[in-house]
Amino acid sequence: MIKNVDNPALEIHDLTVSYDRKPVLWGVDLTVPVGSIAAIIGPNGAGKSTLIKSIMGLIELSSGYSKIFGEDLNDIRSRVSYVPQKESVDWDFPASVLDIVMMGRYAAIGLFKRPRKADKEAALLALDQVGMLAFKERQISQLSGGQQQRVFLARALTQQADIYFMDEPFAGVDAATEKTIIQLLKKLAAQGKTIIVVHHDLQSVTSYFDWVIMLNLRLVASGPTDEVFTTKLIEETYGGKLTLLSEVGELMKKEQFPAREK
């Protein structure tokens, strides 16, 4: 069940990604409409983070492409924001909360230039939006998991993007933070922004998201939540890997086969 839309915010075409020749995503093909809050769900090792990272150009593709608002990522970077998993960085870094949030502005500020007052204002506003203004001078190693996630979110907000890719923003956060984040995401979506989130908790899918992408090495489903988030498709997504697919992948790794004939 893969539903496609016209003029999508995100279009993925025949995307295959391999690690050490072993495909971890096979031929993903989907579209996500503008203004939606979309969840990427699937079991551990299904390729959820890999999908986001390959859209952000952080992983080399074996085949296919992705387009954002119909354009290549490189032509549209300033309208795209990426929130990595909070575990991907070392929080014992000598910086304050404000320092980290300001980093969202660095690309816009440009090389050789110092942050301006307006950049600081934008960072403070973003901190206020995630309820962390009082912590702006706090050393980042003293933050709780939920506060770290809010800081990452604030950093993304300063980018003033039109589409946000978030890797597990709800993982390991407290209930209050989860509520703050989802309210913020809904507010952004109401302003016409598109939000794509790697998500783990099936309980909250229907209340948080209006679009669902179901992955398990291959795309199982993509479409509006009320159409695709069905028992049958959930079972198909979580019902174990396709044994044949995994075996072929292992074989490609063993034989060092290319993903596509050149």
Next chain:
Amino acid sequence: MKELVLDFFSFSDPNVRYVVFGSILLSVSSAIVGCFTFLKKKALVGDVISHAVLPGICLSFMISGTKDPFLLIIGAFITGWLSIVVMDYIIQNSKIKEDTATGLSLSVFFGLGILLLTYIQHSGNAAQSGLDSFLFGKAAALVGKDLVAFGIIAIAILVVVFFFYKEFKLLAFDSAFAKSTGIPVKRIELILSSITVMAVVTGIQAVGVVLMAAMLITPAAAARFWTDRLPYMLLFAAIIGAFSGLTGAFISYAAPAMPTGPWIVMVVSLIAVFSFFFAPKKGIVIRLVKQRKIQRRLLEENILKSLYKIGEINDDFELARNQAEITEMRRFTPNQLVSGLKRLRLQGFINKKNNLWSLTQEGYQKGQRVVRLHRLWELYLTKYLRIAPDHVHEDAENIEHVITPELEKKLEALLEYPEYDPHQTEIPYRQ
């Protein structure tokens, strides 16, 4: 001694000038670059580069036939830089992990360097004498021309760090995010490794291949203990570097048999060790002092609690008790008990009369509070965590010392001022 100091700091001797300013320049520039290598957790990269510089120096000498510092630096720069490229290539294109690739790159380049050096030394070329000083460094032999080269490189490094400060910072913290925003991460990484190589190449003439890694990483590691902000960390690292450079130069001036480079490293290492032990907040000593304080508090509260419980059993809080009675209530070693009792007496929580001990009014309150918290916590565990009553004691023994007055109030309100704990013992409240 005074004369010696005056002589040295007048800098009238050009040799002293060269050595001092050379040492300071190279220490400061490597300290600043080192902060970023340190934060990127690439501490061993400095070691790889410094070893990989040797074949470049030898090749450069073999081709040019002179020991012109500029030519040697160029050769050193090329192989130093190549070693990082090789290392990164191995990591990215093979199954070999980072630590192995680091060791591989280091030893292969250094082996090649030693091979070339030995060849040159046996070639009978008269100009070669002194090339081996790159192995262990020879700061005392710095001349004016070296100083100019150092100066140019140090300034270049500082300028680069100044202009790329925010990018270096972002890359060190979160390079995936940097890449996603379209910042040219690869090119900036290249710039950072280039200035690292430059810092190593300059430093190596003073402290040598083997000690160079210390010049990069140690000031950064020491500075990190004293601050939680990157700008201050850079500043402190630079100050530590400059101070070590100056001190190293002075020691070798005061005692002519003493080498400059190794002394610079010694001083920098001593500062790092000192920071490790004595830095506020993060130093070992402060942490030990804190732990000792907690141990003392635990002991004191446990003694008060025991005295209170004895009073509770006998329904007499006034009567003074001897040490055996207290030990019967709870096992203290005699030394612990005596020192604890002494401190409590000084603090005014207990009285002593004929070697018998009794609670003062304040001591009674404090002992009662610990007992109350213990029993409240036991009740909380059975009620809210559904832990069996016979399993809650151990946990409460610890938590009774942790709970603050604010938490105490919350706990009491939550449990609605209960009368009995899970073992049906009465919970004492303040009258």
